[in-house]
Amino acid sequence: MSNVYQVSRRGFLEGLFSAGALILAAPLVPEILKGSEADNAAFHPGVYVGIQPDGKVIIVVHRSEMGTGIRTTLPMVLADELEADWKRVQIEQAIGDRKYGSQNTDGSNSIVGFYEPFRVAGATARTMLEAAAASKWNVPASECQAKNHEVVHSSSGRKLGFGELVADAAKQPVPKREDVHLKSPADFRYIGKEVPITDLDAIVTGQRAFGMDAKVPGMLFASIEHPPVLGGKVANVDDSEALKVKGVSKTVPIETFKGSNYMFNPLGGVAVIADNTWAAFQGRKKLKIDWDLGPHATYDSVTYKKELQETARKPGRAERQVGDVDAAFAKATKIIEAEYYVPHLAHAPMEPPVAVADYRDGKVTIWAPTQNPQAVQTTVAPAVGVKPEDVTCNVTLLGGGFGRKSKPDYCAEAAILSKQLGKPVKVVWSREDDLHFDYFHFVAAMYMKAAVNEKGLPTAWLGRSVYPPMLSGSDKPSYGGLGSMGFIDVPWEMADFRAENGMAQGHVRVGWLRSVANIPHAFAVHSFIDELAAAAGRDRVEYLLAALGSDRIIELGGGGRGGGRGGRGGANRPNPYPIDTARFKRIVEMVADQSGWGKKKSGNGHGYGIAVHRSFLSYVATVVEVEVDSKGGIRIPRVDTVVDAGTVVNPERVRAQFEGAAVFGASLALMGEITSGDGRIQQSNFHNYPVARINEAPFETHVTLVKSDAAPGGVGEPGVPPIAPAICNAVFAATGKRVRDLPLKKAKLV
């Protein structure tokens, strides 16, 4: 099967391209994903580029834009290989459709997974345009070269524009992958250059619609009172006062998900329907509901923390082992132990969950800010009794996502209401709804133990991490599963190693948040290595380089459960993303250099901390400078980050991701905490779930990207994990106080 083939203009592409356009589709399954979740997508075409007879190039982006710049970056890749003139490229957002392959915009995977397919799609179209010109001129194709939206015949200098070639190009056989030549990096036109995001003008003028801005004629507005406790049900509702609110027309009950498995489904509750958002909000305040709260009404964060910590003190399930840590501990002369804790965190994207649904004659159209439009289809369909292909999901811009908007519960709510009311409905979550009913980042307790040698370096290492599984409200405790998320893939050179996972039960919805388990794991691993270095009385940079040890590739064998984004090899394929300690060491040296490490002494309320972490296939080293004032207040004057993410497509946007990650990481480290009492979340808005503001965020963040032709790594998430440990390590350097429980605002520093 050829990698790229022409598709008919019928079906879901209808309307996008004019008659006579050359349209190409490439299968979306990159090599590294084969044998994993994308297998199902292997037989579906996915990356689309069309060239119109007027020369306009249309590129369809199937990944969601939530601030990374992906709506610009993926088209840059394709346009580059196509030799398209960027000014004549039009970018279209794909609806949800399995034909595109995975659209779930998470795991920092858009460039990792689709860099190559987008290149191939562009290069294939270029090859066909060149072949069309060659046959027109009756010259060998090797003499014809696409350049900036036209094909040029080298010896005669004749030229034909892409538009003029479309009709003939469409008749060309689609070349086989091996006959398509990708450009050499020296010839890149856009890749590696700084290209402003396509939505820039519209955003700064307030013209660009987000999900919150979607509007359909005749639309009603809904606000939903959810059960205050996970799994709770409405016992009795009195809506008489609510219905008196001007603009409120109705209340509608929504069923609570069945059983214990909440997954992507609506929480249930009572919806207030009105003719504007404000009236719906007001009506809700007037509802009187008696709840049947169910078993999670006892969920209490103080008790839960103790439970998890106790579990972490007992042996768990080994997920990766090398050598024999128990034997090593038995004969060790020096052992160091520590416990760490990270509370629940909320995503709190600036745009709360919101969706518009229009149910008509067994078909549903959704407009929503979603990271995963296909999950919208498969969640909405059973909720309203239609087939997934009868759900059309239009993806708007997302006002932030961070993992929250991978879950389409709010879309299902809108669809259920639209079906019941026979009108389009917009469901708007308030900030209070968002914080009470998020898919929270899990609470995690970690126990660490190491034997150290006479130089203070670890020789044996035990890490145990405990947190509940995601997306399951199972009635019994179960394993969260470590994945390759910073705990099994510890890079220090040691003979004996074991990573264990303990069981925990979930009591609220739990989901992934920007960098997922890397948040607690990086916090524990990189705080702990700093504790070992402190015990040895060694300079941190020098110590980290020594702990990283020799240049080598770390294989996650030895009972490793792999998974995650640890890098995928396979029986017949080399792993394009081995864990390479030389890359770690290089960025440690670079960040030390860039931050002026060692030039200023730490102490007296001023200090530097470092952490180096690999996640989502990218290596990140961060140095944080902190100032702790006499009241224990923390200021972060400067962050230095060095990133080795392999090939980088849009460096300016990548640096922005790492600046943003420093702010995100500072928020969670300094002030991030969601708690539960009696099964109810105790935070409600930004006064009691603060996130860093301009005066609290790192004052300046300097990001350096390592120049590299290696396969691209992720960039959306990997900046986050090193921030919290680097801050805490800096606080230790500044004050001598070791903070092992986040957030820092609860620690007594003076």
Add this chain to the structure above:
Amino acid sequence: MIQLKVNGTSRQFDGDPDMPLLWYLRDILDMTGTKFGCGVGLCGACTVHVNGAATRSCSMTMKQAAGKNILTIEGLAAHGDHPVQKAWKANNVPQCGYCQSGQIMQAAALLKQKPKPTDHDIDEAMQGNICRCGTYQHIRQAIKQAAGVKA
């Protein structure tokens, strides 16, 4: 009947006088450039100018807006070429973009008051505007560029 001016156009409103200006702009006038982020004056996403002063539209009722001149992001400059907007573009400030209408309106008000703001002035004026994507450093640079002060 409440009368007010929005981006220079006279408007009349006879709905709930307690409705916040934010929802009037968004749901009644369909001017969705002004965003909803928290509803209680904590995030700044809804910032507009009321008689020239940066104001959280979620926390001002229509009754309070009566007789006032409201300026929203849609009316800030005819062609999106207010110095703050130009600086925002030149510095590639937005990530997701959701908070940026509010940030721009807040920054524009700051520069009217303090044409050459210091870092401290910027902290003071901008700390009510949350950017969850963390574009603060770019925001600071853009404000300085618009003001023509050294970064």
